[in-house]
Amino acid sequence: QTEGTRVTFDPDAETTFDADRVEIVQGTGGGSQLNADGNVLISQPGVILTSDSMMVFQAAGSDELQRLVATGRVRYASVSGDAIAGDAAEYIAAEQTLTVSGNVVLLQDGQVATGSRLIYNVETGEMSLTAEPGSRVKGLLPQRASR
């Protein structure tokens, strides 16, 4: 779904999921859980999320993506120029939010920022970057060309 320049995950687009090992466990209530390990990569046209391992939870009855937890070298990037890195990430479909934590590095519209926790609303594009108590969010802004 492209909104101006923002490209993000779209439930109505085809999704490709790669990994070295995948375990699929059917839940008794009908939902299922997918545990993936080793070079895990989820991609849709224009968007990619990679990590060392990932757990994907599907809702019972509708097999929709409900929640996703990625751990280890988490990288998110989209053709619209957003890029995020961190130690772990959690995506909650109902809230349309991707929360990245641990050594977070954010690249957006040519600006770079670092912190310890980032909450990214994939629908609106809003981002909130915070740092651990006692440390600060750092940012690197591009120098505007002198007139």
Add this chain to the structure above:
Amino acid sequence: MADDRETTEREFYLSARRVSRHSMRVRRLRLVTPALAVGLLLTYVLSATPPRVDHEFLAQFSGIETTEDGEGVKLSRPRYAGEDLSGRPFEVAAQSATRGQNDADPLALDRPEARRVKPDGRTSVLRAKDGTYDQTAQLVDLIGDVELEQSSSGGTFVLKTDAAKADLESQVVTSSTEVTGESERGTLRADRGTIYQNEDRVVLEGGVRMTLKPRKKGSEDKQGDGDGDS
């Protein structure tokens, strides 16, 4: 003297009574013994003949014939029903089964098919072109066009491979060749796969790739009604 004669008369009287009693007993035995013999004979005859011949049981053996080389036994359309370790029923059937002379010899199965119905009513069917069934170890080696078809809440899911081994007791199916899978929601492939049927769990290993198709438009509207914001 008188005493002697009296004793003799009494003895004579006693022995006469004893003789007549004896002969009565003999007369009675002469009647009872044959009756006993006839009774025994009748009891044997009645118990040796089953009340009715179980034709269905006999019919199962009608398909048995010896193999051409006379070395083995061939059974057409055999069906084996058993229970796995968790007590869940399963059934193994085939177009034909051929076995060597010994009971313990593995059975060569033509187009084997194993079927299970889970407690929640979902079914899983495992089929192949050929198979070998080791009755002692309860293992089935499946060769050629191996398919596992499993119904689930998301629809029917079919996993395919060229060769696999099924452990009927633990209900674990292990593929030794590439696995591909397909359902309404998408496709998958992996270098090999293991299916733990009793745990509803599938493990795929080696270059796993899954492609999830987008939701169908209709299902989105239904979802919208569900959320009350249609």
